[in-house]
Amino acid sequence: MDNLNNKDSTEAPAICTEYKGLVNSSNNCFRNSIIQSLFMTPEFKNLLYKCDVNYYSANMTIVQMKKLFLKLQDPSNETVEWKSNGRMKQGDAQEFFVNILKSFQEELKTICHFNFINIFQDLLTGQIINCIKCNVCKTEKLQEETFLDISLPIHHSRSTKVYTSLIDALKGFTEIEILDGDNQYFCNCCKKNCNAEKVLKFSELPYILTICLKRFKFNYQTTNYIKLSDEIQFPLEININSFKFKESSVKRKVKEGDSENLSHASNKYHLYVIIIHTGDYNGGHYYAFIKDFKTNQWLKFNDDSVTVTSMEHIIKISDGVKTTVKEIAKEIPYILMYRKTDDNKNENSLEFKEFPPHLKEFYNLLMKEEEKTAGRRNKRKRKS
Numbered sequence: 001m002d003n004l005n006n007k008d009s010t011e012a013p014a015i016c017t018e019y020k021g022l023v024n025s026s027n028n029c030f031r032n033s034i035i036q037s038l039f040m041t042p043e044f045k046n047l048l049y050k051c052d053v054n055y056y057s058a059n060m061t062i063v064q065m066k067k068l069f070l071k072l073q074d075p076s077n078e079t080v081e082w083k084s085n086g087r088m089k090q091g092d093a094q095e096f097f098v099n100i101l102k103s104f105q106e107e108l109k110t111i112c113h114f115n116f117i118n119i120f121q122d123l124l125t126g127q128i129i130n131c132i133k134c135n136v137c138k139t140e141k142l143q144e145e146t147f148l149d150i151s152l153p154i155h156h157s158r159s160t161k162v163y164t165s166l167i168d169a170l171k172g173f174t175e176i177e178i179l180d181g182d183n184q185y186f187c188n189c190c191k192k193n194c195n196a197e198k199v200l201k202f203s204e205l206p207y208i209l210t211i212c213l214k215r216f217k218f219n220y221q222t223t224n225y226i227k228l229s230d231e232i233q234f235p236l237e238i239n240i241n242s243f244k245f246k247e248s249s250v251k252r253k254v255k256e257g258d259s260e261n262l263s264h265a266s267n268k269y270h271l272y273v274i275i276i277h278t279g280d281y282n283g284g285h286y287y288a289f290i291k292d293f294k295t296n297q298w299l300k301f302n303d304d305s306v307t308v309t310s311m312e313h314i315i316k317i318s319d320g321v322k323t324t325v326k327e328i329a330k331e332i333p334y335i336l337m338y339r340k341t342d343d344n345k346n347e348n349s350l351e352f353k354e355f356p357p358h359l360k361e362f363y364n365l366l367m368k369e370e371e372k373t374a375g376r377r378n379k380r381k382r383k384s
């Protein structure tokens with residue numbers, strides 16, 4: 001692992017031998033960047049590994065991911081390919097992130113791992129409250145929504161304003177919107193259209209906070225999607241407290257019980273994944289910069305290549321807080337992942353020697369299958 005810490009060479013990036021790349025066989029870089037990000041999230045990897053599932057349930061996302069992660073962790077494989085069932089077309093990394101986690105969550109329910117469902121929710125799902133307050137009768141209507149990621153607008157929705165930083169975009173996302181004029185709100189108490197205030201706030205935050213910068217926007221004039229390539233600054237550390245729901249009376253109505261815990265919980269996060277999208281809406285390329293928690297080293301996962309990099313190579317920092325990705329060949333940050341700073345919760349990835357018995361068994365079955373496949377491949381080679 002010492003070779004990971006060599007910082008002397010600035011020209012050719014050093015190959016990272018600790019981690020493996022993923023083959024890009026058919027436009028699946030969008031998928032590879034998400035898989036590597038989840039693989040490098042120790043708490044997610046550990047949850048996946050602890051799920052005791054039948055090896056032969058090949059259609060299950062959990063089984064497919066488990067096989068893939070074990071192959072990525074196995075020292076004998078060079079690069080790894082995910083042969084998932086079903087056709088693959090070029091897709092969007094954010095959509096893939098949400099879809100794969102949704103099917104993961106659904107499968108957890110079917111295999112009745114109640115404990116794991118709770119761990120999953122703490123880890124990856126948050127809650128947003130949408131609150132509308134009638135200006136006449138002052139009645140509040142609250143709606144709670146669950147999220148796996150936040151799709152954050154980087155342009156103001158009702159003006160030409162462009163947010164230049166993540167903090168500004170979050171402020172815009174959670175600012176009070178006045179509903180008046182044509183946009184008035186029908187109040188059920190007043191039984192008429194009234195002026196109202198609408199606001200979105202976070203009521204619960206996940207341990208892993210995933211923010212997708214809304215870079216693809218529908219253009220009504222040209223009737224197609226355009227990419228917003230605006231530079232946006234983002235902090236290495238972020239505190240979400242100011243974007244949280246504070247009104248205790250309201251909170252009690254929404255969620256009975258632990259409102260005290262909620263307000264005192266740590267909401268400090270630090271950045272560990274930056275997924276880059278190059279190109280435009282119709283075609284582009286994804287890769288990821290990910291921090292290895294084991295060594296605190298930043299790595300670049302670009303399909304089958306994994307190279308060592310450094311914070312200084314990836315981003316430019318001004319005044320120590322504001323951060324943007326360096327403009328090398330239009331590297332545009334698209335998805336950012338933050339992990340909660342919490343010594344009691346931060347885990348290390350399970351090593352082989354720590355595998356529970358069911359996982360060892362799963363791994364042995366996988367290695368047998370791999371040997372068989374390799375044998376068949378060699379046979380075919382000899383015949384041709």
Ligand SMILES: [Zn+2]
Nearest residue numbers: 134137187190
């Ligand atoms: Zn009213």
